[in-house]
Amino acid sequence: MGRRLLLPTVAVVTTLALRPYGHGAEAPAGGGAGVNSVGMRMVLVPAGTFRMGSPPGEPLRQEEESPRRVTLTRAFRIAATEVTQRQWLALMPRNHSPQRGDDLPVTSVSWPEAREFCLELSQREGATYRLPTEAEWEYACRAGGAEPPAGPAELGAVAWYADNSEGATHPVEQMKPNAWGLHDMLGNVGEWTLDLYGPYPRVEEDKDPAGPASGSTRVVRGGSWRGFPRALRCAARTGTPESYQLPHVGLRVVLEIE
Amino acid sequence: MAMRGPSRREFLTAAATIGAPLLMSPRAAFGSQANSRLTLGAIGCGGRGKWIADLFQKHGGYEITAAADYFQDRVDELGGKLQVPAERRFSGLQGYRRLLESGVDAVVIETPPYFHPRQAKDAVDAGKHVYLAKPAAVDVPGCRAVEESGRRATEKQKCFLVDFQTRTDPFYREAVKRAQYGDIGRIVCGEAAYFCGPTFDEQIKWLTEKPDDPEVRLRAWGLDRALSGDVITEQNIHALDVACWVLDATPLHAVGTGGRRARAVGTCWDQFSVIFTFPKDVVLTFASKQLGAGWDDICCRIYGTEGTLDTHYFGEVSIRGKLPYRGGKMASLYQDGAIANIATFHDSITRGDWSNPTVAASVRSNLTTILGRTAAWRGARVTWDEMMSANEELAADLSGLRA
Numbered sequence: 001m002g003r004r005l006l007l008p009t010v011a012v013v014t015t016l017a018l019r020p021y022g023h024g025a026e027a028p029a030g031g032g033a034g035v036n037s038v039g040m041r042m043v044l045v046p047a048g049t050f051r052m053g054s055p056p057g058e059p060l061r062q063e064e065e066s067p068r069r070v071t072l073t074r075a076f077r078i079a080a081t082e083v084t085q086r087q088w089l090a091l092m093p094r095n096h097s098p099q100r101g102d103d104l105p106v107t108s109v110s111w112p113e114a115r116e117f118c119l120e121l122s123q124r125e126g127a128t129y130r131l132p133t134e135a136e137w138e139y140a141c142r143a144g145g146a147e148p149p150a151g152p153a154e155l156g157a158v159a160w161y162a163d164n165s166e167g168a169t170h171p172v173e174q175m176k177p178n179a180w181g182l183h184d185m186l187g188n189v190g191e192w193t194l195d196l197y198g199p200y201p202r203v204e205e206d207k208d209p210a211g212p213a214s215g216s217t218r219v220v221r222g223g224s225w226r227g228f229p230r231a232l233r234c235a236a237r238t239g240t241p242e243s244y245q246l247p248h249v250g251l252r253v254v255l256e257i258e
Numbered sequence: 259m260a261m262r263g264p265s266r267r268e269f270l271t272a273a274a275t276i277g278a279p280l281l282m283s284p285r286a287a288f289g290s291q292a293n294s295r296l297t298l299g300a301i302g303c304g305g306r307g308k309w310i311a312d313l314f315q316k317h318g319g320y321e322i323t324a325a326a327d328y329f330q331d332r333v334d335e336l337g338g339k340l341q342v343p344a345e346r347r348f349s350g351l352q353g354y355r356r357l358l359e360s361g362v363d364a365v366v367i368e369t370p371p372y373f374h375p376r377q378a379k380d381a382v383d384a385g386k387h388v389y390l391a392k393p394a395a396v397d398v399p400g401c402r403a404v405e406e407s408g409r410r411a412t413e414k415q416k417c418f419l420v421d422f423q424t425r426t427d428p429f430y431r432e433a434v435k436r437a438q439y440g441d442i443g444r445i446v447c448g449e450a451a452y453f454c455g456p457t458f459d460e461q462i463k464w465l466t467e468k469p470d471d472p473e474v475r476l477r478a479w480g481l482d483r484a485l486s487g488d489v490i491t492e493q494n495i496h497a498l499d500v501a502c503w504v505l506d507a508t509p510l511h512a513v514g515t516g517g518r519r520a521r522a523v524g525t526c527w528d529q530f531s532v533i534f535t536f537p538k539d540v541v542l543t544f545a546s547k548q549l550g551a552g553w554d555d556i557c558c559r560i561y562g563t564e565g566t567l568d569t570h571y572f573g574e575v576s577i578r579g580k581l582p583y584r585g586g587k588m589a590s591l592y593q594d595g596a597i598a599n600i601a602t603f604h605d606s607i608t609r610g611d612w613s614n615p616t617v618a619a620s621v622r623s624n625l626t627t628i629l630g631r632t633a634a635w636r637g638a639r640v641t642w643d644e645m646m647s648a649n650e651e652l653a654a655d656l657s658g659l660r661a
Contacts, residue, residue: 057613062435167444167563190440226440228506238439244581248440 036125038087042077042255043181050139053200054235064199065235070135070206077255078132078140081172081183082191083117091120098247103171105189105250111218111242114192114251121253128256134195134219134237135209136254141186141222141234143179159187161232165225186232189250190220197239217241224248295321296607299357301377302368303327303336306391310368311336313596319604324360326353328476328659352661358384365389370479371396371487372654375403382407387417389603393495393624394420396487397652398645401621408617417606420620423595424500429575429585433567434504441581442562445540450501450558452494452546465523472658481524484654490530491627494546499623500558500569501542509534509626511641514634520549532630544630
């Protein structure tokens with residue numbers, strides 16, 4: 001039986017499952033998590049304003065992170081974890097991850113495949129799932145605070161990266177979550193975002209930014225099991241060609257709130 | 259190295275290309291603070307001192323109002339060219355102290371490296387912003403002193419910049435970022451090299467003619483291991499700095515050898531070979547020569563499980579492997595790097611950025627060269643901890659020089 005034939009039934013079930021949290025825009029950040037049909041815990045992120053990027057003088061910063069105040073006018077939900085291989089295989093025919101394990105994050109996923117996964121999930125649930133914009137991702141990473149401390153001790157408690165990963169991905173949710181309950185925002189695998197990569201606009205204030213209109217690469221965020229501390233910062237960004245399937249890049253999804 | 263000075267237009271173009279933060283902030287570039295020129299004292303008026311003073315002048319945000327050098331003829335040459343009044347030209351070993359009292363906002367220190375820590379400390383104590391040539395120091399106590407001066411500068415809201423060119427280069431920066439973000443996989447080993455021909459022909463001539471003259475010894479500082487730090491610290495630091503930058507780590511130990519095999523005069527070696535071990539068993543092989551002809555390169559290659567970072571000071575910077583980076587080449591890194599640093603220095607001062615990020619990184623590279631040098635001079639394995647606890651001082655012979 002084709003997978004799509006099952007979709008209407010599943011969508012109804014899932015909508016019901018999420019219903020108690022449907023008005024979550026008024027709930028506190030990180031609260032009111034609902035679990036969707038593939039087992040993703042979808043955490044509420046309220047609308048709000050934050051400083052995106054890093055100010056001059058911040059340790060480890062790159063020049064491409066020039067800061068501006070960004071307002072996100074709409075609340076959204078974001079998965080508490082990176083997409084696991086179990087979740088991936090619930091919707092997609094193939095798993096290219098070189099390291100196998102149900103609870104390991106899926107990797108070696110190109111950007112079009114990541115997008116396809118979101119479309120499949122949206123159809124199945126009758127809702128709009130997509131990759132986070134770069135701004136949504138950073139907002140969720142910061143979880144209402146500034147840059148989390150990046151000293152080796154603190155970083156080792158929240159992230160799998162070059163110094164502690166032993167050259168491998170690790171099952172999701174093993175590290176301490178951030179203030180909004182999101183795990184592995186930093187480290188384990190880099191995460192595709194919706195945005196094309198380009199210099200930030202030279203403005204002091206910005207609203208619901210969606211990245212440049214053109215470009216040849218997509219933004220990957222969060223650093224990975226192979227990254228140095230420099231890559232493991234909420235402000236750190238990198239541009240990666242859409243077609244690349246990388247053993248250190250996976251994804252995390254966002255659910256739009258109607 | 260023969261080079262033509264840039265015009266102001268070229269200067270600004272180069273700075274813009276490099277993307278110095280200065281040009282990203284309209285307020286800093288055009289605000290009232292930026293319009294007031296910084297007064298600058300040039301400490302060290304030899305070859306590079308004159309060359310960089312010219313670049314500072316071309317920036318437009320500085321006015322060189324005082325100059326100091328041990329040698330009066332050198333102060334007068336730079337002072338005459340930049341119209342520094344005679345009463346603000348200072349000579350002798352202590353001349354720079356009088357310069358510090360002459361009311362300048364900032365100093366650029368381009369003296370033999372042996373003098374850097376003391377001069378930089380005195381400048382910070384006197385409340386000056388400091389632009390310091392590499393290497394920051396010739397020995398461990400000197401490195402510690404510079405690090406401390408950098409900290410004190412931050413406390414006193416002063417800018418302290420150590421001038422390395424490669425760290426301003428957009429191709430180097432992007433390639434290093436990619437390596438550190440994981441594009442070459444797990445880093446396994448690397449190599450760094452600085453191969454060049456004889457660098458101090460004029461100094462060799464002076465010292466050959468008058469080997470016992472104290473002032474000639476000072477003029478021929480590039481051949482004196484205490485005044486210069488030896489070739490591995492004074493010159494080869496460019497290659498080792500890139501390696502330390504990419505690895506973002508401090509070596510654990512080193513073994514080495516080398517010698518002075520082609521040059522007849524001076525106490526510096528003309529060839530070094532060192533093997534450094536960094537954390538996680540990352541081994542870096544290093545070689546240098548300052549002799550012969552036919553092959554020049556300042557190179558660093560870092561090998562990861564999935565790619566190779568390949569950098570050349572006078573050539574291309576790239577990554578080969580599963581995630582390649584085509585990179586590219588600056589037209590003149592030697593000059594453009596200094597131009598970018600001069601712009602950054604000005605911008606940091608006008609914007610009030612006292613984070614002084616170049617200090618710690620420069621000191622670490624500097625100490626790495628000293629570790630390699632110590633291992634090579636001794637012909638034995640030396641650990642970082644041993645070197646730091648020994649805190650060995652290089653003593654220069656300044657007898658016969660006037661204060």
